[in-house]
Amino acid sequence: MENLMEIERKYRINGFPDHEGWPLIKAALVYQGYLATHPVVRIRSQQTDQGTDYILCFKGEGTLVRQEIEMPLQMEIFTQLSELLPAPMVRKDYRVYQLPDGHHLECSLVDGDTPEAFYYAEVEFGSVEESRLFVPPAFLGEEVTEDPDFSMSQYWLKKVKQVP
Secondary structure, eight states: OEEEEEEEEEEEESSOOOSSOOOEEEEEEEEEEEEEETTEEEEEEEEETTEEEEEEEEEOSOSSEEEEEEEEOOHHHHHHHHTTOSSOOEEEEEEEEEOTTSOEEEEEEESTTSTTOEEEEEEEOSSHHHHHHOOOOTTOOOBOTTOTTOSHHHHHHHHHHTOO
């Protein structure tokens, strides 16, 4: 079980970076759904070339800084929990790039095969001070870190409302 404070800044982007020269260090197909949104209780599968991980995650309140607890799940438990979800899982095409300053740029295309599709990016930090010193590359669009409406749990709630 991993228990830590998550410190991350979020940005809107128009697509995956392909011209920046940043090395791609990870690619995955992610499915995630929310058992609760206050506090966040999320299940996620993450499929890479090395296999599939199943994760249960709890997230506390906050925007830039919040508590995050993750623990591995067995595939059978993940499957049982996914049957409790009131909407289809969110699909994310997920890529992680190495920035020149050493940070990792995590980019996602959310529900890419739907009219609601959008891209966003996150950069995680070891401290609040480090996050404040970060100079975003020009590739990154509008910062939405402090926008409470821009979170995956809020997107999930909108998705649930669309279920007949």
